[in-house]
Amino acid sequence: MVNQSKDYFRGMGDVIKRIQTLQDQAKREKDIIRLNCVTDKLVQARVNVNIAEQSMATMQESIARNDEGEQTHEFTRLTIVNQKVTVLGAEAENCIGEDLSFVGATRVDVEVDPNIPQYDPTQPGSPFIDIQRPPEASPIN
Numbered sequence: 662m663v664n665q666s667k668d669y670f671r672g673m674g675d676v677i678k679r680i681q682t683l684q685d686q687a688k689r690e691k692d693i694i695r696l697n698c699v700t701d702k703l704v705q706a707r708v709n710v711n712i713a714e715q716s717m718a719t720m721q722e723s724i725a726r727n728d729e730g731e732q733t734h735e736f737t738r739l740t741i742v743n744q745k746v747t748v749l750g751a752e753a754e755n756c757i758g759e760d761l762s763f764v765g766a767t768r769v770d771v772e773v774d775p776n777i778p779q780y781d782p783t784q785p786g787s788p789f790i791d792i793q794r795p796p797e798a799s800p801i802n
Contacts, residue, residue, distance in 0.1 A: 662720070662732060662733075662736045663720075663724070665736070666717055666720065666736060666739050669713065669739055669740070669742075669743040670713065670717070672743060672746075672747070673706075673709075673710050673713060673742075673743060673746045674710075676706060676746050676747060676749070676750035677703070677706055677707065677710065677746075679750060679753070679754075680699060680702055680703045680706055680749070680750060680753045681703065683695075683699045683753050683754070683756070684696065684699045684700055684703055687699050687756075694757075695756050695757065698753070698756035698757075699753050699756050702749045702750075702752050702753035702756070703753070705749050706746050706749045706750065706753075709742045709745050709746050709749070710742075710746065712738070712742050713738075713739055713742040713743070713746075716735045716738040716739045716742065717735070717739065719731070719735050720732055720735035720736060720739070723735060
């Protein structure tokens with residue numbers, strides 16, 4: 662378990678380094694969207710590595726006390742944290758920046774129907790407007 666835990670730490674360290682490389686690349690390219698995504702993954706990965714360090718320390722103490730139950734528990738925690746960090750590394754690789762999502766300027770084409778009348782139907786004399794005087798409200802003038 663101890664040797665496997667050390668392998669987990671090496672792997673998590675490699676993932677952290679790769680995410681930092683992606684973060685530096687996004688900074689150089691001034692890609693804010695990608696930078697925010699990668700930074701979020703890096704912060705989460707670091708938190709998980711801190712949890713792994715605590716589990717490793719607790720596992721070392723349980724080895725000194727010869728507590729096999731706690732050793733197994735802490736090794737299980739290390740395994741889960743290692744998996745989380747690996748997933749975060751994959752998610753950081755998949756962060757998409759503005760350069761991949763921008764396809765070009767928007768273009769609008771307008772077609773005018775030739776059956777639309779050429780005159781303004783809101784003006785007097787329009788064939789669509791038939792204005793008649795309303796009837797008188799009362800016969801008294």
